[in-house]
Amino acid sequence: AQKVTQAQTEISVVEKEDVTLDCVYETRDTTYYLFWYKQPPSGELVFLIRRNSFDEQNEISGRYSWNFQKSTSSFNFTITASQVVDSAVYFCALGSSGTYKYIFGTGTRLKVLA
Amino acid sequence: NAGVTQTPKFQVLKTGQSMTLQCAQDMNHNSMYWYRQDPGMGLRLIYYSASEGTTDKGEVPNGYNVSRLNKREFSLRLESAAPSQTSVYFCASSDYRAQLFFGSGTQLSVL
DSSP states (O other), X not given: OOEEEOOOOEEEEEXXXXXXXXXXXXXXXXXXXXXEEEEOTTOOOEEEEEEETTOOOOEEETTXXXXXXXXXXXXXXXXXXXXXXXXXXXXXXXXXXXXXXXXXXXXXXXXXXX | OOXXXXXXXXXXXXXXXXXXXXXXXXXXXXXXXXEEEETTTEEEEEEEESSTTOXXXXXXXXXXXXEEOSSSBEEEEESSXXXXXXXXXXXXXXXXXXXXXXXXXXXXXXX
């Protein structure tokens, strides 16, 4: 069975601090996809990144970076020099290419204080 | 390009009433999904449709039915609403890259 665990329910940081959001997943599939989505206070779900199981390269996009490690089944997300606008709920998700099911974690609420 | 459109945006029902949430996508995606979001529970998959003509249960299908009317449309029906179905409902579709595109959500309250 697929499972995504985001153990951090809520994190508070002061602006300009770095913060890492953890994501641990479980799957028996050999081909799968991992995602991060952001849900700001307005409620929409904003796509941030997709990774497939064959690509373990870390990725950096501006202040955002992602660390994918198959050995520990983790796909962690780091925000460098956090800003108040980063305040949101962040979801990690796991998708199976075979079943087309996409399962989400329970989310981490990030509060960035000015 | 509208993407994924859900209607209605808000709905209040009384226990026992029925209603259908509508979802349409204009991106020619094969797969479509219904999720519900509850505080502390994240997004939970209710039903999905991998392609036109097929539907499958997700994590929390009880109390819901779905219809994949055509490639564009995927509706979610509550036959007899219960207070436990008070939630925010999101429809989504996905493309060949497996990226999910979400609608703006429906806030449903069952009294």
